[in-house]
Amino acid sequence: MLGDLQTEHARLLGLLTALRSLAQGDLVQADAFTRVDLAELVESAVADAHRLQPQAAVAVSAPASMPLPGWEPGLRIMVANLLTNALVHGTRPGQPARITVALGWEGGQAVLTVDDTGPGIPPTSGRRCSPGSGAARTAPAPGSA
Numbered sequence: 001m002l003g004d005l006q007t008e009h010a011r012l013l014g015l016l017t018a019l020r021s022l023a024q025g026d027l028v029q030a031d032a033f034t035r036v037d038l039a040e041l042v043e044s045a046v047a048d049a050h051r052l053q054p055q056a057a058v059a060v061s062a063p064a065s066m067p068l069p070g071w072e073p074g075l076r077i078m079v080a081n082l083l084t085n086a087l088v089h090g091t092r093p094g095q096p097a098r099i100t101v102a103l104g105w106e107g108g109q110a111v112l113t114v115d116d117t118g119p120g121i122p123p124t125s126g127r128r129c130s131p132g133s134g135a136a137r138t139a140p141a142p143g144s145a
Contacts (some may be wrong), residue, residue: 014073032071039066040112042079042103049083055096056087062103066112082114090116 013072039062046058086099095117 001098012021014076017073024128033069034072035067036063036070036072036075037067038070038075038112039063039103041072041076042112045076045079045083046101048080049087049099053097056099057096058083058101060101060103066105066110068104079112082112086114086116087120090118092117092119132140 004071042062043060046060050058051058083101087097090097090099098117100113101114102111102115104111
């Protein structure tokens, strides 16, 4: 349990550091981007997810190595967020999450896919969840109830 708290603390510190970099405009500097092995980053994030929910089944299809230029903290946050969403929302009642992670190249672009066996978004809710549809406005404002 202490290890989980330390891991979460480190994750939050990393997130705050990344947000500070974004706010300060540090990402306009070329040296903010380095060579990142995306396959290694994905494998590490999957291992972290498995430690959080050992009952979850996570299958990974990725090359042994996939070096590319990128902002490592941002990529790490993105991959962790995708896996966390799949762990939380990719379950059916009474069943552990089953997640498939695929990493590869398509047309010279790196493509990461995270699929789960959750119920998904009902077709009638799709409009509310699409970008620009005002989904955030559907939640009541603090103190409005």
